[in-house]
Amino acid sequence: MTITPPALSVFxxxxxxxxxxxxxxxxxxxxxxxxxxxxxDGHTYLDFFAGAGSLNYGHNxxxxxxALIDYIERDGVTHGLDMSTTxxxxxxxxFQNNILRPRDLPYKVMFPGPTGTNAVEAALKLARKVKGRESIVSFTNAFHGMSLGSLAVTGNAFKRAGAGIPLVHGTPMPFDNYFDGTVPDFLWFERLLEDQGSGLNQPAAVIVETVQGEGGINVARPEWLRALAELCERQDMLLIxxxxxxxxxxxxxxxxxxxAGITPDIVTVSKSISGYGMPMSLTLFKPELDIWEPGEHNGTFRGNNPAFVTAAATLDxxxxxxxxxxxxxxxxxxVEQALRAICEEQPGVHFRGRGLVWGMEFEDKPRASAVCKRAFELxxxxxxxxxxxxxVKLLPALTISPEDLDEGLRTLARAVRETA
Known part of the structure; x- marks a missing residue:
């Protein structure tokens, strides 16, 4: 496919x-x-991006x-703040019937502002309020959002620099396999916690991604996550x-x-919770943590009712x-079989992932961008x-057909070969 870049003057x-x-x-x-x-211009693109994971069920x-059209056509409430609506x-x-109850999860549901970073901000504020402490521990290569609290627990130096002010009250620790298995899990973390001369303030909470998406598709082992949950309980820290x-x-x-078989104290959810790509987020937490005062964390668009409609339809x-x-x-x-074949054919290329999130890491680092550029051309x-x-990060829709998935993987393999 030959693509002529459009005139983007207005942009x-x-x-x-x-x-x-x-x-x-x-x-x-x-x-x-x-x-x-x-x-x-009529060109067709197979989407292995899915709105950065916001379109798990595909476009439209x-x-x-x-469900959305029916709701709008009957003049259903669009903007409701945190008012009760149908x-x-x-x-x-x-959510209770399809998600929480079958998993025996006791969580209370909070609707913060309808973005992921706002859900994280609410989680950090609640943890500090519950524990009466300021420090939050995060992990190397973490990404939790672009607002100041979220950036303070994000690892990426470029994104952190955009804050323009010191990012405080966050302490990074090594993510799973950061030392390639040469250091026992949490050795450094636990020693700092127990050493009165370490300079580490007792944390209120630890925040972690089970798979670091923006950080490079770094997959935490279930046993590492279980050990982290046990450490948090032992050291009186909340697990987010x-x-x-x-x-x-x-x-x-x-x-x-x-x-991993763990039950975090707090969970943040956004992106594909609405199912349709509309802004929506949740902060979930154990009932005993629900010590908010009314209105203590709010937002004008926390009641995005059309998103509630599509979210319910998604779950059902x-x-x-x-x-x-x-x-x-x-x-x-x-996906795993296709990526294994690519990596066996291409030296200096490695893959990892779970479910339908996968990454191919290139030892020749600029080549990843070249692969994405060539893939777009194809x-x-x-x-x-x-x-x-x-x-190179793969996030196809969960509803993608095997045929479309195979086509995209063949195209990806061609892009890798043609950038070698």
Whole structure:
């Protein structure tokens, strides 16, 4: 496919230099359906990006679209702050019946501002309020959002520098396998906690991603997560799992921590919780932590009722019978086989992942960007991740067909070969 970059004059003239994805994908997109996007010139792109994980069920999913159109056409409430509405009630009942109750999870549900970083801010504020301490421990190569509290527990130096002020009250610790297995898990962390001369203030909480998405698809082992949960309990720290990108079925189970058999104190959820790409987020926590005063953390758009409608439809359609998890794991095996073949053919390329989140790491780090560029020219949307952009990241929709998945993987293999 030959793509001629469009005239982007209005974007270049009026939109800030901060724009990013449009630079790697120089097209003007017009419509999308399922796992495909279409630009205004008629080119078709297979989407292995899925709105950075916000479109787990594909673009304009017909079941969710019908529910949304019906709600809008009957003049259902659109903006409701935190007022009680029929749409919110339907979501809460569906979330309880399809997600919390089958997993025996006791969580209270909080609707913060409708973005992932706001869910993280709420989690950090609550942990500090509960424990009466300021320090939060995060992990190397973590990414938790772009607001100041979230940046303070984010590892990426470039994103942290954008804050323009000191980012305080956060302490990084080594993520799983940071030392390639040469150092026992949590040796450094626990020694600092127990040493009165370490300079580490007793943390209120630890925040972790089970799979670091922006950090390079770094997968924590279940036993590492279990040991972290035990450490938190032993040392009187709350455990926060950031499931914003890896939740909602991305790794197979609805919550990415289920495989490890742990129950975090606080969980943040966003991206694909609405199912339709509309802004929505949740901060979940154990009932005994619910010490908020009314209005102590709020936001004008925390009551995005159309998102509640599509979220309830998503849960009722895809999470009532357990088939979504099985399908995702089967598709994941398909991806794993294809990536193994690519890496066996290409020296200096490695892969890792779970469910339907995978990454290919290139020892020749700039090559990852070249692969994404060539993939776009061939009609496939993929992005890079990792601290130096050295990983090609795959996030296809969970609902992608085996045929489309195979086509995208063949295109990816061609892009890798042609950039060697």
């Amino acid at each position: 270049e003239a009026l939109e800030s230099e901060v724009r990013s994805y449009c630079r790697g994908w120089p097209a003007v997109f017009d419509r999308a359906q399922g796992s495909h996007m279409y630009d205004e 999913n017909p079941v969710l679209k019908r 749409a919110k009630r339907a979501f809460l009942e569906s 799992v950031d499931d914003i990108q890896m939740g909602c079925g991305r790794t197979g189970a609805f919550f990415s921590f289920e495989e 359609t895809y999470w009532a019978d357990g088939q979504m998890e099985k399908q995702t794991l089967a598709r994941g095996e398909q 009609g496939l949307l993929v992005e890079t991740s990792g601290p130096e952009g050295e990983v």
